[in-house]
Amino acid sequence: MRKIKKGDEVVVTAGKDKGKRGSVLRVLDDDRLIVENVNVVKKHQKPNPGAGVAGGIMQKEAPIQVSNVMLFNPQTSKGERVGFKTLEDGRKVRVFKSTGEVVDA
DSSP, X not given: OOSXXXXXXXXXXXXXXXXXXXXXXXXXXXXXXXXXXXXXXXXEEOOBTTTTBOOEEEEEEOOEEGGGEEEEETTTTEEEOEEEEEOTTSOEEEEETXXXXXXXX
């Protein structure tokens, strides 16, 4: 089980986009994430008429290291550390370390 999943709201803690908030679009295998509107890079795209791709300078999100983001806690409006806890019914859930509040419903 991962501490950060697709669809989570995260806050960037390091790098050029420090302080920005966005939702996780994809989780890649090698501990990297693609976060919405974070780490946006410009890619020069050649046109490909056969595939219907127009050329130009495209903007897209590049992967960011998972260690550079924290899960956003709406109660405190800050990024917080996440741990794991096993409930009475045997389910393993994510919890915020500061409050002990369950992240997963």
